[in-house]
Amino acid sequence: GVVSPDGRDFAYTSARIPRGSPQIALFNLYAPLNAKWRWHEILDVDAADVNAPAGLAYSQDGKKLAALFAKQGAGFIICWRVSDVKPIGEYEVAVPAAGGASERGLEWVANGKAWLIMGDTLVDAADGKRLGQLNSPPTIRQWTIGPESLAIMYQDNGKTGVAVAKLDATKFGAATTKP
Numbered sequence: 001g002v003v004s005p006d007g008r009d010f011a012y013t014s015a016r017i018p019r020g021s022p023q024i025a026l027f028n029l030y031a032p033l034n035a036k037w038r039w040h041e042i043l044d045v046d047a048a049d050v051n052a053p054a055g056l057a058y059s060q061d062g063k064k065l066a067a068l069f070a071k072q073g074a075g076f077i078i079c080w081r082v083s084d085v086k087p088i089g090e091y092e093v094a095v096p097a098a099g100g101a102s103e104r105g106l107e108w109v110a111n112g113k114a115w116l117i118m119g120d121t122l123v124d125a126a127d128g129k130r131l132g133q134l135n136s137p138p139t140i141r142q143w144t145i146g147p148e149s150l151a152i153m154y155q156d157n158g159k160t161g162v163a164v165a166k167l168d169a170t171k172f173g174a175a176t177t178k179p
Contacts, residue, residue, distance in 0.1 A: 001056065002056050002057060002058060002104075004062045005058055005061070005062045006062050007029070008028060008029055008030055009027065009029060009058075010026070010027045010029055011024065011025065011027075011058065012025045012056075013067045024065070024078075024080065026065075053067055053068065053069055054068045054105035054106065054117075054118065055068040055104060055105030055107070055118070056106060057108055057115075058082070058108070060111065060112055060147070063081065063083070064079055064088070064108075064112070065079070065080050065082050066078065066089075066115065066125075068093075068095070068115075070095045070105070070118075073094060073095060074092070074095065075092070075093040075094065075117065076090070076091070076093070077089070077090070077115065077123070078090050079125070089126075089128070090128075093117060093123050094121065094130065095117055095121065096119075104141055104142055104143065105117065105118045105119075105142075107142050107144050107150065108125070108144065109122070109144055109167055110167050111148070112125060113126070114131055116134075116144075118139055119139025119140075119141075119154065120134050121134075122167075134152070134165065136152055136163065137156040138155055138156075139152050139153065139154050140153045140154060140155055140160065148166055148167045148168070149166050150164070150167065151164050152164075
């Protein structure tokens with residue numbers, strides 16, 4: 001699960017649930033103790049086709065939420081509007097087959113114009129098309145550290161390191177996955 005940028009909401013997703021379809025859950029952290037989770041079934045993803053979710057991320061403004069489900073090099077990103085949990089984009093994507101982020105496998109980058117998948121692949125958030133690859137070593141974790149910067153913790157030849165990359169947002173199209 002992940003906490004929204006303003007710290008008010010918590011989102012959680014799971015691929016293996018009793019009903020068979022993945023679900024997304026949202027919970028207001030400022031709600032009364034007896035408040036209920038808002039569960040929403042993800043009908044376009046079959047739990048048999050995916051492993052546990054590979055990533056879940058809020059956009060920097062907290063208005064959108066995206067989840068990455070992956071299995072054997074194939075992936076599926078679903079993006080929702082947080083206010084009503086309505087899907088606003090669904091994309092099939094390739095994911096790094098070897099390695100890949102074991103934590104935070106999906107991150108919004110370039111001011112919400114793109115996603116970084118498992119520390120390696122950049123995907124346009126408007127249409128799901130592959131924009132490029134970083135060709136990073138197997139990634140352990142990834143973070144955005146500013147509007148156009150990201151950090152990647154990686155493992156190479158048994159050693160752990162952190163690389164910082166600055167993205168040129170002018171190379172990305174406009175973010176059209178509207179809240």
